[in-house]
Amino acid sequence: MKTPHIDDPMTPELETGQTKNGFLCLVSKMVFDERLPLRFMYKTVPDHLNDTGWRMFTGYETEEFLADEVTNMMPVPLESMCTIDPTIIELVKYNAGTVWERVPGNDEDGWERVHDYVIPSPQVDVEITNNPDEFNAKS
Template identity: 75%
Template sequence: MRTPDIDDPKTPELETNQTKNGFLCLVSRMVIEERMPIRFMYKTVPDHLNDTGWRMYSGYESEEYLADELNNMMTAPVEAMCKADPTITDLVDYNAGTVWERPPGSAEDGWERVYDYIIPSPSVDVDITNDPDAFKNL
């Protein structure tokens, strides 16, 4: 794992100090069922108390595959994922907003920090109105 520069304001000490809740992560079925290695992962704001916010992928998932999260992602304990791949053990301590990748051909522990990936957020469809009659009909 490449350690961030000591002069970088985003040092591990500052980026691992969130309150830790949850014990589950969402993992691509490619990783679980096809035994592909984790090559891409990020931490989002947890969805519920048992969720850590970690999302783990093989890096080979298509857009269509990712769009069908209900069928193609599974919950798993983070501890079990760390036992399966010890190279992620230190990484799962990082805060929400953290993204890591392990490019193909890199060393097994060749994790690199990603700074330009925009973590997907759930889309919420909201109707806004100032019309009391229209509000009553919603």
């Protein structure tokens, strides 16, 4: 992994100061069921107090697999994932919005920062109105 230069705005010193809450991450079941290594992970805004926001994948998940998060992702203590794959210990210190990937065949370290991946966000249908009569009719 390339070490950032001290004058670089993307330095660990500037990107790891977020308050640390939670202890769980969501991990693809392919990591455990098929014994595949972690090759892609990102940190989103945590969903609840026990959540760190980290989402970890093998890189082989399909769109259909990812669409069924309840079945195919499992909460795992972040500390356990760091024990399973010590190469992520320094990476999981980074703040929400951080994305990392590892090229297959370079499992010893090889993590690279990704800057062009858009982290998925939950889709919420919300209707907004400034009309009190419409609002009261929907209540």
